[in-house]
Amino acid sequence: MNQRLSLWHTLTSTLAALFGVQSQRNRQRDFAGGSPLLFILMGLLLIGALVGSLWLLVSWVLG
Numbered sequence: 495m496n497q498r499l500s501l502w503h504t505l506t507s508t509l510a511a512l513f514g515v516q517s518q519r520n521r522q523r524d525f526a527g528g529s530p531l532l533f534i535l536m537g538l539l540l541i542g543a544l545v546g547s548l549w550l551l552v553s554w555v556l557g
Contacts, residue, residue: 499528508536 507524510516
């Protein structure tokens with residue numbers, strides 16, 4: 495199984511890894527066919543979205 499992962503699989507695998515619920519089967523699939531650079535970029539994008547949304551929420555609550 496040496497096929498490239500789709501953007502959707504990369505997104506769902508990154509989200510699962512961020513929450514700590516990644517399955518062993520998906521983790522093996524990611525290591526076999528995933529691009530490390532794509533996972534790093536997706537992780538940075540998701541963390542940025544999380545921080546940005548929390549910042550907006552706090553600004554809205556305090557404003």
